[in-house]
Every structure is written in C-alpha cells, then in structure tokens.
Amino acid sequence: ELDLIEKLDLAGYFLIVWDIVNFCRQEDILVQGRGSAANSAVCYSLGITAVDPIGMELLFERFLSEERGEWPDIDLDLPSGDRRERVIQRMYQKYGAHGAAPGGPRVAMTANVITYRGRSAAREVGKVLSIPPEQVDRLAKVMNHFEWVDPKETLDRNLREVGIDIHMPVIQTFGRLWEQIQDLPRHLGQHSGGMVFCQGRLDDIVPLENASMPGRVVIQWDKDDCADMGLIKVDLLGLGMMAVIQDALTLVNGGSQQLNLNLVHLPPDDPAVYKMLQQADTVGIFQVESRAQMATLPRLQPKKFYDIVVEVALIRPGPIVGDMVHPYLKRRQGKEAVTYAHPSLEPILKRTLGVPLFQEQLLRIAMVAAGFSGGEAEELRRAFGFKRSEKRMQQIEGKLRAGMEKQGISGATAEAIIKSITSFALYGFPESHSASFALLVYASAYLKAHYPAAFYTAMLNNQPMGFYHPATLVKDAQRHGVSFIPIDVQKSDWECRVEPDGRVRLGLMYVNGLREEAGRAIAARSAIGNQSAIHNPQSATGNQVCPKCGCDDASMLEKTPDETHFCNICAYEWSSEPAATTPAHPESRQYVSIEDLVARAGLRRDELATLAGIGALNALGYDRRSALWQIEKAVRPSGRLFNEERGGPLFDDRNETNDAADVKKESPLRPMSPPERLVADYSGTSLTIGPHPMALRRPELAMRGVLRATDLPRGRHGRRVRVAGAVITRQRPGTAKGFVFLTLEDETGISNIIVRPDLFTEYRQTIVAAPYLLIEGILQIQEGVTSVKAEQVISLTGAGPDPQSHDFH
Template identity: 40%
Template sequence: MAGPAPGHPGSAPAYAELCVTTNFTFLTGASHPEELMTRAAELGLPAIAITDRNSVAGVVRAFSALKELTRLRDEAMAAEATPPGDAPPADRAAQGPVIRSQRVTDHSSRQTVPHFTGQTPAPAPSDLPLPRLIAGARLVLVDSPVDWLALPTDLPAWSRLTRLLSLGKRRAEKGDCLISAADLLDWGEGLILIARPPDPLASSLPADAAPQVATEIAHMVRAFPGCVFLGAAPGYDGQDRMRLDRMADLAQATGAPMVAVGEVLMHRASRRPLADVLTCLRVGCTIHDLGLRRLPNAERRLKSGTDMIRLFHRHPQALDLTLDIAARCTFRLDDLTYHYPDEARDGEPAQDRLARLAAKGLRWRYPGGPPRDITARVDKELGLIAVMGYAPYFLTVHDIVDFARSRGILCQGRGSAANSVICYLLGITEVPPESITLIFERFISRERGEPPDIDVDFEHERREEVIQYIYDRYGRERAGLTATVIHFRSRAAIREVGKVMGLSPDVLAAMSGQIWGFSSDAPKDDRLRAAGLDPTDPHLALTMRLIGEIIGFPRHLSQHVGGFVITHGRLDELCPIENAAMADRTIIEWDKDDIDALGLMKVDVLALGMLTAIRKAFGLLKDHEGLSHDLANVPQADASVYDMLCRADAVGVFQVESRAQLNFLPRMRPRNLYDLVCEVAIVRPGPIQGGMVHPFLSRRRGLQPVEDLGPALNKVLSRTYGVPLFQEQAMQIAVVGAGFTPAEADLLRRSLATFKRMGTIGGFRDRFVTGMRDRGYDADFAQRCFAQIEGFGSYGFPESHAASFARLVYVSAWLKRHHQAAFTCALLNSQPMGFYAPAQLVRDARDRGVEVRPVCVNDSLWDNILQRRGDGALALRLGFRQIKGLRHEDADWIVAARANGYPDVESVWRRAGVRPDALERLAEGDAFTALGLTRRDALWAARALRAPKPLPLFGADGEGGIEPAVTLPPMTLGQSVIEDYLSLRLSLRAHPLAVLRPRLPESLPHARLDAARGRVTVTGLVITRQRPGTASGVIFLTLEDETGTSNVVVWSRIYEAFRSAVVAGRLLRVRGRIERDGPVVHVIAEAIEDLSPWLSTLGQPVPTGPGTGGRPGRPARAGSAAQHPRAQAGKLFPSRDFH
C-alpha cells in the first residue's frame, strides 16, 4: 500500500482547528478561506472552524471550496477506477479550488480576469477524508476583555448567532458591530463558546484584569453548562510552558475545560510579511514603525496534528477536546432551508394567482387571441413553475414592477427572464415571444435545480423608491440587499502597500502609471524598468511580491447593485444583516455567489440610466410638443432611424455609442429590430472570440454563401446566416444537432461559461461530437460547430437579453433622430450615465443643428431645459446643474427669488440669500453674461460681498460692502475655454483644438480623414479609451478636435512602445496610416506623442513663426495667467475609459 502523500500525515494525531481568522476579518487575516480550506485538507485535519471577527462573511467561500475539493476527490476516485486509456485529462485535477475573490470582475466587459495566486496546492488524495467545515464567528464584545469563539451546534443555534450579529451590526455604523456580554447571554443557547482571554503573560495586562476575566468566564459556564470552554493558544515566544500552565489553572478555577486553538492568521508561513502589512494598514503606520505589533514569527499558520501535539504535549486532553467539540458542531451550511414569501392573496394560493394573472396577460397582450404555440408554452411554463415551487417568486417581481409603473417609473426586465412567456404576460419583460427564440430551460431547469434569476432595470434616479417599497412591504428582517466584496485592485494595492513599505509618492506614481484601468496584476519587471525603477532591488522586489499577494484580498463589504434576498421567515436567521453606508439601506453579509452556492433566490432591482433619460425625454415631448409616448407606442420600423444608425450617427444612443459599435454599424447596416438584436449581441467578446463576426458580415452582404447545415440546423441558424450568435442557439445546436435534452444543453451553456477555470468542457465535447456524428454530420463539421460555440466562453449574450436591449436602442435612436433637443436635454439631466461626457453630447447636438444656450442666472433652472425659438424650433438652455460646485439648494433659492430677473450680482445675493461662494460658482460658470458682465467682472463683484446676508441697516439701500469700480483685463479665448471646462466641463465658445490649431500645421483635421490616403498625423483630446479583454491587446482611442472625431487603433507593440502616452495622455498627436473597412476609417497608430502639457498653455498667446508645431511647450511659470490657482488645465479633459 502506498504511504501518505507529501503533506498528508496519514498517521498524525487528530486535531481540529477551532480558531481560524480569514481575510474576511478585513486587514487582519492573511489568507483566503479557499486557501485555508485547501491547506486543511493537505494537513489531514478532520475539521476547521472559520471564526472571523463579528462576521460570517467568509464562511460560504470556505463551504464552496470544500464542495470543490469533494468534487476533485470524487473525480480522482473515478479516475483510479477507470482503465488507463480512458482516464480523463488531469490538468484540472492538479489545481485546487478557485479563489473566487481573485477572479476580479471587469465591469465594463463583465469578464472574469484570473489572477495569479502563486503555487496552488494539490487537493487531498482520494483515500483521505476531507475536513469538515464548522461555520462560526469570533465575538468581540464592547464591555469585556474576553473574546468568544461561537460555534453553532445545530441550525437553531446558527439562527441565534446570525440574529445576535445582526443585532450588533444594526446598532452600529457600517462595518462595526456592538455586542455586549448581556447580548451573548440572551442569544448564546446552542452555541459552543470558547473563551479567548488576553494573554496571561502580556506585560500590558492590568493587574485587576485576571479576576475580571475569571469572573466573566465562570458566569458563562453557569449560564451555558457543558458548552463553555477556555481556548489556549501558544505564543511561540519561549514562554509557552508557563502560558499554557496558567491557562490550565484558569480553566480549573472557572470550570471551563481548556481546549487547544492555533489562533490561525494564515495558511502558510510565507504569508507572515503580508500579515504585517495588513496590520500596518489597519493601524495606520509604515512597516518601519510597526514595532512590537509585528508578528515575531510565522507560527500563526495552520498546523497539523503533529505540530500541535508537540506544542501541547503536557496538555493532551486539550487536543482531544477539539475533536469532541467538532463532533458536537453538527450544523452545516447546506442545512439552511430557504423559504420564499408565500405571496398568497385573499386565500388564493400563489400558483392559482399566477395562473390567473397569466390568463389576464394573454388577453392583454393578444386581444385577438393568442397563437396556439403561445398557449402551449404558457401551460408548459406554469407546469414547471408549479413543480419547482417558484410561483411566489414570479408574483413578487410582478408586484414590484406593478408598483413602479403605478408611480410612473419606467422599467423593463432583461436577461434570461425574457425567455419566459409568463414574464411577458406579467409585464415583467417587453419582448414579444414570437419575435425571438425562446428556451425556457435557459431560465428555469428542473435538472439544474437552481432558482431563477429575474433582472429588472428601473430608472436609475428613481430606483430608490422601488428599493424602499421592498423594505416597507417585507420588513428589514425579511429583506436585504446582497453584499458586494470590494477587493484590492492593482492601483489600490500599489498605493497602500507602497506607503506601508515606505516608498515615496514619486515612486508610487511611477508604478501606478504603468497600470491600465482596473487591472488585477502588479506591474511586471519591464514596466518597472520603463518607470525608472530597478526590479532587482530587494526592498522593491519584496514590495512587488506583497502587492501581488494582496491583490484580490477583500477590503470591505459594499452593497450589490440591486440584488434583493427576500424570505418568508426571518432573513436574519439565515445570515447577518447590517447597515449599508447609504441611508435607509441594509445588506446581508453574503454576495451573489454566496447566495447562489446556498440556493437562495434574489430579485435584481437594477438601475439603468437610459430608462431615466427616455422617461425624461418623453416628459419634455409632452410638455413642449403635446406628444404622449411610452416604450410601447414609439413608432416602429422608421426607415430614417435606421438610416441614421447606418451612418454611425449614434452618440448618446443606448448600447451602440461605443467606438466598437459605431465602427460596426455602417458595416452591419441594420434595417429592422432583429438586426439591432444581432448588433447588440455580436459586438461582444464571445462572438469575436468564436470568429463569428467576419462570416456573419460577409454572408449578410452576399459576399459569402450561407453554408447548408441541413434542415434541423438551418432552422436554428437561418436568421443569423448560419452563424451562432446567441446562447440559445448554442443550446439548440446541442439539442437538434447532437441529441442533448434541453436541460443538458443548459448544462453545456453553463460549462462554456466556466470551462476556462474549471476544466469541465472535455466530456461535453466528446458527447457533442459523437451525437452529431450519430445524426449524420461528419466529425470535422461537428468539431467546428463545437469550436464556434466554445468561443462564447462566458461572454455570449442570450438572444432574449439582446432583444430587451435592442428595444431601448431603437427608442433612444428614434428620440435622437426626431427630437434631438429633447433627447440631449434628457441625457444631460440624467448624468452621470452613458459613454460620452456632457461636452461630447452638447457638441453632437450643435452639429445636428440644435441651438445650445449658456447657463444664465435669469433663465436657467437646475435642470437643463428647452426653450422655444422664434422660428418654432426648440433650443437647449444649459441648467445650473452643469456648474461644478453649485448646490442644488442654492440654485432653487435663486430660481425662487428671481421674479422678473436680477439686474446685477448683488441683487442675487440680496434677494436669494445665498452665500457668496454660490455667487462665485455662478460667476465661474459665466452665468451673468446676460447682465452685461464678463466672467472676471462677475467674479470680482461676487468676491466683494463678504457677508452671507446683507446687514439690516443697509438692506434697503444696498450699501453693504460696495467695492469701487475697476477695469479688469479681458480674457483670451484660450483662457475662457479653460474656465468653461473648469466650471461647466464643456465650452460653447470654442474647442481647445481650435485654439491650438496654429501650433499643429502638420495635423489633419479629423473632418478631412474620409478623403485621406496613406499616412497622416492627427491630434485630439482623448475622449474615450477602450481595451477589450479579447482583442489581442488592441486599444481603441477616440480623439476629438474642433472638426470631429477620429478612430485610432493601437496594436500591442505600439502600446508597449508608447504606453505612458496611451494610458495617461489627454492630448495626443498620432502618426499612422489610414485603413478603411467599407465606410469606416481608422488611423492605425505608428507613433504617439503626449501633448498634454500644451493644455496648460491655452491661456497664453499663441506662438507664431517657425517651430510652432514642434515639441510640447513647458507649462507657464508660476504667476503667469495659465497658472492661476484655478487654471489647472493639465487636469482637464479627462477621458472616459472602458476596460
């Protein structure tokens, strides 16, 4: 018989670790729950207790890791029983459980970025038992020096623990927990309580502390007989014999048996430096000032039973007791039973109510009678919903949507829910089932056994009304938002670890400058050298190692974008509930992956800025044009709307305003709504990875024949020219082409989303190819089909989701085409949202003939408004909201006191009663022009008013604080543009490039690129940067000058050569060659120069003569006009970057 595997002491003394702190005790624990669980399996520990400080936030991750270890063990056992020639690949089996928190989500592309975590231990061999997880918490009391490890023995005890934690958290501000000894006495029944008193040998221990500690422990022993123990941990300082003897004496005196604990902070000794860094971050000092708070050694790692028997050789009963306690803690997280609210009304069961509402929806949606296939689908869906018990869930979402619409809040369901006819009949989704391919199993599957997930978008400015409705209806003890774990990313890791390690601000800035966007990687050696740093320097090398280790560590909990967990009973008996940072919000401690792992259902109440903009645009049309529109009655199939989109005239239009979409629109040439569905879906990493874009376009244009795939597959793929674009098509190919059941096809879809990290695709590939061959397809064709759908990864869109979004694409495009002024006004009033900043939105509106009027103290409101021109057209008046730093409340007072208008600055102060700083903000925004005042004149007058209100003695005759008249020098055009951008973030006077144009004789204006050939030079402000995660490292830049925009493609080689300019430059000069793809023109970059320093010279006279187009000029010296305290032009014109 083979001996134990390395690291698995098969004959080691048994020991259960009952005191483990993970990195969910933020800035304390130095290992992920997954790492600790895997290491426990390696060491052969029979059990491990996760006991984070006043929290159970990390236990589900440990639970998921244990499930993954179990799966890997079972696969290993199956492999051992499989003949050698048939054994599956072992590449995945050589890895441990995925550390979820180090798969950092990139929120622009929704992709998952794997992060290097160092050596991942192999899982336990199949002949060794895996550790049992004990889910607990370390209770730190506000009125006691004793901490308590609270380990639930059963489900009721777990519920009492989570209610106790909720009680403490709801009393406190976000991130804190206030629990007293009395609270523990009230809620401690059923818990194993292990006291962790202060170190009896600590020099800082007060003389009277020992009696108090003994008294409190003895009190708990009397309150919970047989359930209270004294935890003893080594100090690893040469005094452990005395320390453990003292603890044994305390145990004897209090009646609490002594049990061994390791006070674990890390899974391996190598994390000791990181543990010290975390301590520095927690207490706010550098590593050089940490002093005695530094760990003296690396002993607070997870240990084997062999190590612990050596440490407790004089107290073996303390080790035996760990096993007794572990055996008593029978609670498992999968014991949690989740019950959704019943939603029965007036004695009508939920399923009956759902069927009645569905029948009502059939009459509403199909007044002439529903098609037969729709009726059949309704019966099928209702039957499966009844079997799965999901009727209350549908009714909850229906009621939420009903509430929103009763308040005039636009909303729309999306995602896989649009695969459900029932959702359409209930008004949750708006995509007619007959217009798309519906696969209900994509939404609900009996075999998958997972709860459905309905996503509903609401207007982002009014979603809070919906959230508070949910709280009010169900109560805060039954409803809570899911958490989101905020992790260390590259920039934060560099900044915080670098400070701890004593790096200078200049060095930290140089290192951060090498990071693109929301990166999850530390800078590589070559990037450090490019920043002028030496990666071989020992201190820097250690710093970089620590930065790499801390990336992906949880920093704190925040709230999910809108996922609600709602329960029939008390939610706080499943999971602790705490206060969010936002007022009137409460969240649970678990994130969406945690609740998925436990089978809890959530309702996603999401925010979508475009719905806000559309609703506001409809309101403007009703107020100014008498037109009543909603999402359902916007005129359909308007050819002029599609003509506009084909010209890539789509700034501000939902989903198709990105640079990639604007490039694709003229090639796609959409002519109907389904074309927009394809447009939304195809400009995604999945179809791009799968090599689907080129054949789709070629076949659509008639340049390539559509392959005959046989009747079955032709039916699936005919609308997309034989190319699979949607997840539903991948599932249908598996069903009709390879013989999968719909549920099996859904499992294939889910495996496609996870195979890169889980390695679960191999079996599906073999089954798929064999199934297609059995149905008459040749093996090569079957392999190609699988390769195409495999390219989806986790990035392919459901057709139902794309269809939901395509409706908003069309409605927003219709508004832009026919009501540009109202559309732009609504977009500006809905900021922040969308792809472009207000400057680009205003620029686009003016290019399309809309008159845009400046902010005016006598005409503007807080919001941007429409005003009727003499010729009957609508002009856009900028609102006070555009002025940086002006408070909404001050603007309201100014409007309320305006009457027939203000004659001067003082009258605003006197009548509106606003503070002088509000007048200064107005002056900076040039809001007094209509009064005949320049920006400088108005600012001078505002600063002359020194008191917040006029003195009563002088209130009648206005003699308070009058300054003598002065003549101020006029601003140059460049200075005015700078001031416009500083205050308004846009300028109606001129584009900065118009001011700089005399210095750019070699740069081609962007409007002339259509006629250009060969190599060109273009210069412009960077308004967007995009770096798709699957585009071979390519970066897309959008540059803007006074004539228009240009599309710049930066390939990875050029990016590496000019990285600093590409990443940080605000004004770039690009030399490159013209490339055309139909009507789309790109500049393929060959050289890039950062001219951002020129922005600081906008206020200076423009140099003339030879050499003005050469090297960037230096910023002006201190005291010059361009260095006015407010004229920090180099910080203006930020781009919107999408990674």
C-alpha cells in the first residue's frame, strides 16, 4: 500500500485526513473512517478507521488502484450537530482564506442540485395556480412518490380519492405541470459533508459562492462534477448514532463507577447483545431497527461480529433484487446445501455460504474466474454503477467471457457467474461499509443492553434521527426498565439527563413552542434573570413582542404618547419601563412563584400555558388546571404605580402577604382526568411518560376480542386475530411488489402488519391517514417472526392524540 501511495503521490491526501482525525481526537469528538477506506491497512494504522482490513480480509483495490486514475474516497463519520460543525469550521480556518492560503481559499463544500419531487412540486405548482392552501395540502399528500408505484395508481385515481374534481381546468393544468417539472432543478443546496481541497486557490478553477449558513463557502458544482474534474474530496458526514454513542459513553464513564468504555474497545462477543439481536429487540439500534431487519434477525440468529456485518448488508436492494436473501438464510439454517458455481469461488464465498453478498466478493470473483486485475475489477464495478452505460456493460461482459474461457470456465457455469455479477453490481453493498456500520450496531446494542438509561437519554437528546419518534423511544425505554421523571421548571435542564438514582429527567427541549433561549434561561435558574423581559420584551431580531399573545408584527404594535405599547391583536397595553428587580434568592435559586418564573426567564404567554398544561409548574404548588388559571395574572404585570415593592400610591394598604394569598387562591376548575392529561402531554411535548393511549381503551378493546402486541407470539399460527394500536410506521418498499407494511404500537409493544396490494387499494385512505387502526387478520408465526396478515382494516376513532409516524421512507 505504501508503495502505491508513494507512486501515485497521495501521501499529502492521507495526511490531511489524518490531520482531521487527529483534531477530532484532541477535541474529544468521536470519529470513524468509513467506506472503501476501511479496506486500507494504512488507514487502519493511521487510526482513520477502526476496522482491521487484514483480519476482515477486505479488498484494497476497492479503495485504491493504479488503473482507476482518481482520488481515493475516504468518508469520516462524525457526531451530527455542533461537533461536526466544529470540524468543518476547523477546515475553513486552516485551509480557507484566513488560514494556510494567504492568496485565497483552498477548501469549500460541494453543492447538491435540489430537484422538484412529488410533494414539493405539488406545493409549488399549487401556489402558482392560486389553488386554495387546504386543497394544496390534499394534493401534496396524494402526489407523494412511494418507493413502489402500482401501475393502477394513476394521477386521476389519486385525485378522486381525496375528493378533487379532475375535470376542473385548473386541476388538469396542475396535473400536467406537476408531471412536467418532476426532477427539474429547483435550487442549489449544500452537500451533506463533501469538502473539496485544493493545492492552490480554489476560486481559480471552480466557481464559489457564500452559503446561507454563516462561515461556509460552497462550490457551485455537485460531487460528480468535482470528481470528473479530478478534485480531491473528503466527506465529513454527520451521523446521529455517532453523537448518541459519544453522549452515552460520556454519561457512562462519568458515573460513580468511573468506567473507561470507548467505541473501539467495547467488550467483544457480549451474550446480552446477541440475545437482544436474536429477539429483534432493536428499537433505537443503528441500522437494524427497521421492520425488514427485525423480520430477518430471528432467522439469522447472529452469534458473532461477522454475522452483524452480514445482517447489515443482507437487507439491501442488491441481495433482495438478486434473490440472495432466502438462499443465504436457508443455507445458514441447514435447510439447503452450500454449493459454488465453480470450485475456484469457494475461498471467496465460503464466509457467506456460497452466496455473494458484498461488492468486494464480486470484484474478487472477476479477478479469480476471469483473471481481471484489481484495477479492471474496479472498472467493472464502475461500469455497472449508478450511471451505467449499455455499451460499456457489453464491453465488460465480453471481457468477462473471454477471461473465463482462458480460465477454463464456460457454458452454464460462466453464464451463472456473469448473471450474479451483472444483476448484483448495481446494488451491491461494500463489505467495508458493512464492517464499519456493524461496529456501530454492536456499540448501540451494547449500550442499550447494559446502560439503557444512558442510551435512551442520548437518543432523546439527539433527535430527530433513526426510525422511531421520541414517543416510541420513551415507551420502549419503559419496557426495558427505565423510569422517567416529568419536566419540572425547578429541576429540568434544557436536555434530558440521568438523575443519580438512575431515572431519566425529561428536558425542556421537549416542550413544544418553547424557545431555546427561554428554555435555557429556565434551566439556568439564575437569581438575576431577565427581570424586564415581561415589561419590555423583544424578539430575537430586536422587535417588540406583545407579552400576552406573542405578536411580533411591527404593523400590529403601536407606541402610545404615554411611552407604552399597544397590541392591536389582543388589545393589551404594557409599559416600556423596566420592572422592579425581583429579590434574589441565592440560597435556593428556585422559583418562588409563576411571576418570579416569568420575570427571570422572560416567558411568553403561550410558552407559560404549555408549561402549565404539561405539569411543569406543579412544583410551584398547582395542579395543571390551577396553573393554567393562575398564569393570566402572571402575564398581566402591574403598571408603574405598583413597581415600588408591589405597593404604589393607590394601594398603600396592599402588602406582599395579601398579594401572595390572592395568587394562591384556589382555582374553580377541576383537575385534569387521566385522558385529559394524556392529551395535554401529547399537545405540549408530543409524547407521554404516563399510560400509553391504548392502555386507556384496553377494557373496551378486550371486550371486542382485541389482543395486545405481547399476546401475539404466544398465539397459534394461522389463527384469526384482532390487534389494534397507534400507527408508528408505514412502508411500501420498492422490492415488495406492492405490499404495505405497518407497525402498530400499544402499551405492551409493537406488532407488524402485512397488507396485500388489493387490500391497500380498498382501504388506502384509512391506512394512509388514520392515526389508530384496528386490524383483523391471520396470525403468522414463522421462524421466530410474528406478524398479522391483514384481512380487514378499521379506523379506531377517538383512541387518543395523534401519534407521530414514520411514513413511506
């Protein structure tokens, strides 16, 4: 490898990447090299990758070859968010206009060409044609492209299903324009992490522009254009699971046990990890939490690390389209003999039981069976890649046949080998990618199995990411023994945290509509806060804001001759004078009243109402309804006559004690019932740590013969059953021939529903739109995998607040 790197003069490239990785280590930012770089022993020795390519028998030519005539491709996975941005800004500082390039910038991000797609095209065309917004919303929902498109699903049919008259001229024009602008460029965006480096001034050879994000410069070309020009690129990719693992490890290592766990040196072959994977208990676990992965894990029964590598690659379009999944699983279970198309392929395919699963295996097959060099094999991969050319493919097939004839392979054997290569090369997943991902699968499963409180806290703090909404993660955590404590203005931080007793305290970040600056001000619980915020509030742009309704539209806010402000929205008037300073409480730093909270944190009325509704003000001595009753007084501050210690010339006889008694006056409203608290939780935080919505309807559902999710695996295969729940995922994969897969959640867990194409056609609107479903169908229990094949789909009205779902992704 070193000889080839020297010959191709690539040492500087490797050292730049090493410099990035070294910076991450110095700044305590978790980093892992991924992609074809994992095939390189040099990358492993430099600490760029964590996968041993010799031990994994990975193919170096997949990473670097003399014949390719292009730069190697190294992807660096970083924690998404601020930590990744620090690394990107470091590159701009070191190699940008103000760093090591006095004459001009040497680094910039590549662009993405954003095109018109289903929903975005519908909204744009709808606006141009002045179609009413509510109708545009309905159009956008039906114009969405699924992964799989039913030939019967015409535009006319979809429009009729949502009650839109297709004969209206404006709708016909809409349909024609919508089809015409599909995939046309809309605007330039930033690539997720591709950074181009240049030895001289970058703006001498490519056009640059300032990005909308501060401190970023973007090349006006996409990554393919840059590759065609031979520009050097490193991908700094933000991966949510990297942030989760780093945050969870920080929580674990910072505990009382003073552990020193890290990504590379986690205890190997942990039985609890493999038990969790074998049972498909994988909600929240990287790469293996989808329905398809959950359906495969019990069949695969992973027992060692390489099994995870296989699992990551198995549920991909390549193995599915190439019909590799079932033969591999049958051979693994001993139901089918392990065979090879030719004896020379046994060393290549032995680890995957004679079934080609990885891109590297296809390249090795070409090298062994047809005598290709490493560079020729890489040329084959590119010929069958995304931008495949028929002419080039025919040339490569001709070379394959000629090469195999020289090796003495011909006839049906040669055709079988060629078919496996040509049908798989487009979708084949690199083994190096699988190995890097498998390490993150193992790490996330290990943390979930042994440190669930830390794992789920890190997951909740790094949303959005993964396959499931935080509401589902909270319920899954509770089923794994994690206890949650509600949001409390006296105790909660902005982010979720693990308390000393192991319980997870929800953070203020989950309060819907709460500004981050206000949430952090509450969490700081500083005795000297924003005392005048309620009297003279301003938006982030410096404009006045009505303290009652939150209006920041300058045209609706007037300044009166008396130096007060008047809101034309809610007819509220307030003074510009700063309020009297609330007495500090250095001994506790706690809030003594709602007024104290408002004054010190500068809350708006809507924010205060949300906090009251979710019970975050209960520590101040109220139940939820009483707090809602009291907040009106808190957002109507006293005028200048009251500013002197709450007593002005008109109210000399009004003292602090009487005022406090008035505030604490009992509310005439009855406390919220459990269903009302549930609705308030979902309205205020989009989740609940209380009972699941289905738990409140369980007595009624039990009378209707509806089983719980946990009852299904104990049932009899082939039995007719009923199951109900909140819809948390809807999928229609391109490889499933029109079948739709639903995931329902109840208070005991999740159940998987299979919907036939004809049934989906019949119940389409219910399946797509209903938040809660009752399914009647046939129970299927095969090889440890439980599902219900739907026969009837019923919308479960009034089941509870609408859950967030992961639809058709």
